[in-house]
Amino acid sequence: MSRKTLRIxxxxxxGRMGYRQHLLRSILELRxxxxxxxxxxxxxxxxxxxxGRNSAxxxxxxxxxxxxxxxxxxxxxxxxDSVDVYFDSQITSAREQxxxxxxxxxxxxxxEKPVAExxxxxxxxxxxxxxxxxxxxxxxDKLFLPGxxxxxxxxxxxxxxxxxxxxxxxxxxxxxxDWQSSQRPSWNYRSEDGGxxxxxxxxxxxxxxxxxxxxxxxxTARATTHIPRRWDEQxxxxxxxxxxxxxxIFELADGVIAQINSSWAVRVNRDELVEFQVDGxxxxxxxxxxxxxxxxxxxxxxxxWNPDLPTGERFREQWSQVPDNEEFGNGFKAQWERFLxxxxxxxxxxxxxxxxxxxxxxxxxxxRSSSTGQRIRLDNLEQ
Ligand SMILES: NC(=O)c1ccc[n+]([C@@H]2O[C@H](COP(=O)([O-])OP(=O)(O)OC[C@H]3O[C@@H](n4cnc5c(N)ncnc54)[C@H](O)[C@@H]3O)[C@@H](O)[C@H]2O)c1
Numbered sequence: 569m570s571r572k573t574l575r576i577x578x579x580x581x582x583g584r585m586g587y588r589q590h591l592l593r594s595i596l597e598l599r600x601x602x603x604x605x606x607x608x609x610x611x612x613x614x615x616x617x618x619x620g621r622n623s624a625x626x627x628x629x630x631x632x633x634x635x636x637x638x639x640x641x642x643x644x645x646x647x648x649d650s651v652d653v654y655f656d657s658q659i660t661s662a663r664e665q666x667x668x669x670x671x672x673x674x675x676x677x678x679x680e681k682p683v684a685e686x687x688x689x690x691x692x693x694x695x696x697x698x699x700x701x702x703x704x705x706x707x708x709d710k711l712f713l714p715g716x717x718x719x720x721x722x723x724x725x726x727x728x729x730x731x732x733x734x735x736x737x738x739x740x741x742x743x744x745x746d747w748q749s750s751q752r753p754s755w756n757y758r759s760e761d762g763g764x765x766x767x768x769x770x771x772x773x774x775x776x777x778x779x780x781x782x783x784x785x786x787x788t789a790r791a792t793t794h795i796p797r798r799w800d801e802q803x804x805x806x807x808x809x810x811x812x813x814x815x816x817i818f819e820l821a822d823g824v825i826a827q828i829n830s831s832w833a834v835r836v837n838r839d840e841l842v843e844f845q846v847d848g849x850x851x852x853x854x855x856x857x858x859x860x861x862x863x864x865x866x867x868x869x870x871x872x873w874n875p876d877l878p879t880g881e882r883f884r885e886q887w888s889q890v891p892d893n894e895e896f897g898n899g900f901k902a903q904w905e906r907f908l909x910x911x912x913x914x915x916x917x918x919x920x921x922x923x924x925x926x927x928x929x930x931x932x933x934x935x936r937s938s939s940t941g942q943r944i945r946l947d948n949l950e951q
Contacts, residue, residue: 573603573612574603574612574613574908574912575615575617576616576617577617577645577651577655577670577675578595578618578619578655578657579620579655579657579666580680581620582621582622582625582629583658583659583753584753585657585680586657590655590657590904591616591629591633593901594900594904596633597898597901598901598904598908599614604908604909604912612908614908615636615637616635617637617638618630618635618638618639619639619640619645620638620640621640626638642666646669646673652675653676653678654670654673655679656678656680657680659761659762660682660762660767663680663682663683663684663685664684664685664689664693667693671702671704674700674702675702676702676704678704678706678904678907679921681707681708681771681924682767682768682771682927682928682931683925683928684928685762685928687925687928690925691922691925691949691950693921694920694921694922694924703914704917705910705921706920706921706923706924706927707903709903710776710842711775711776711779711899711903711919712899712900712903713857713858713899714858714859715856715857716780716855717896718859718892719846719853719855719860721890722890723780726850727848727850727851728846728848728851728852728853729850729851730849731822731846731847731848733824733825733826733846733847734777734845735826735845736773736826736828736843737828738828739829739833739834739836739842740835740841741834742832744797744798746799746805752832753801754799754800754806756768756810757809757810757812758808764791764810764811765791765810765811765814765830765831765832766789766791766830766935766938767935769830770816770927770934771924771928771930771931773826773830773930775923776844778926781824781846783820783821784818784819784820784946785819785820785945785946786943786945786946787818787930787933787934787943787944787946788816788943789814789815789817789933789937790814790815790937791935792811792812792813793808793810793811793813794813794831794833795812795832795833812832813831813832813833813834814829814830814831814934816828838856839856839859840856841856841857842857843855843856849865850865851863851864854887858896861889862887863886869881871883922949926946930946933946
């Protein structure tokens with residue numbers, strides 16, 4: 569693809585993710601640093617086109633950030649041949665329709681997760697995208713976090729020996745909205761609007777596990793709604809119909825067992841909002857969003873169980889921080905750059921709609937496991 573400028577239609581930029589992570593931290597930063605460098609001294613500029621439902625909000629964002637074009641007419645934007653890429657960070661239930669139209673219009677498509685409401689819907693989008701010959705990608709932002717990049721480095725360097733298990737803790741207290749406003753949108757807590765922690769977080773856990781530790785073969789999960797009543801953005805009480813906590817066990821290829829708790833009803837007693845402990849035969853690590861601590865086999869203490877005596881060892885102090893050794897940028901921006909390079913070089917993006925479909929398949933299987941009490945094996949999704 570030879571272009572001097574890539575025009576990117578961004579749908580959902582009035583939302584939390586669309587505005588902060590995708591517009592501000594990614595596209596505008598890339599635009600303001602002179603676009604994407606494709607060869608020595610050769611750059612492709614970026615031009616955002618805002619799309620949404622509320623003209624006043626779009627006009628305000630456009631004016632604030634010197635963006636020339638915005639529209640409330642998705643069809644008009646998609647029929648514009650000068651628009652190359654469509655991005656969607658709308659509420660999940662609105663996404664499939666937007667992407668379908670963009671694929672039909674021949675645009676390259678990048679999407680927030682989950683890419684569709686069901687794995688069947690996501691597979692359908694993936695097949696349509698392949699048939700249309702466009703580049704397609706789904707946000708895999710956690711892979712680009714400094715903490716997980718350090719974990720990747722440890723894996724690549726053989727630090728762990730054989731990986732045995734992974735234990736993840738994700739969550740924080742999301743206020744109910746009565747005496748303190750909630751810090752997440754209310755639709756997240758209504759299943760009829762596409763909410764729920766399983767459908768939100770299992771997509772993330774899927775690509776983290778698949779890319780770092782191996783294919784996910786089965787899941788056993790228990791999802792529940794600990795807080796059944798919440799208050800929305802207007803201060804009205806509503807019934808929280810979606811799960812707000814999920815306790816999952818994931819069995820991976822090569823026998824690795826991963827166990828991840830996800831909850832919006834826990835108080836944080838960790839260094840970071842998500843942490844993964846990886847235990848291997850040669851060493852262990854605890855990776856968060858930014859930091860990563862390790863303990864090698866040679867530095868492992870030998871505790872003896874004796875509840876009659878106070879523990880003299882300060883276990884948490886026996887771990888060492890993995891150094892940065894490089895500069896880490898914003899994870900969303902890093903993946904945007906990668907996706908746009910793939911568009912410009914006409915090569916597949918590794919984190920595509922098929923990967924998105926596998927993530928949704930895991931969420932569906934997790935919910936099925938929770939309602940049936942069974943361990944669910946994941947079938948290979950046919951490509
Ligand atoms: N990658 C991540 O870590 C991450 C984190 C949070 C959310 N997300 C995903 O991003 C998407 C957006 O989440 P958010 O937290 O920004 O939500 P949000 O409620 O803040 O934003 C939703 C956006 O969708 C638009 N929209 C379109 N149709 C709508 C409708 N019928 N009702 C309400 N809004 C509608 C809104 O105008 C707004 O721009 C979701 O699909 C979510 O799963 C991803």
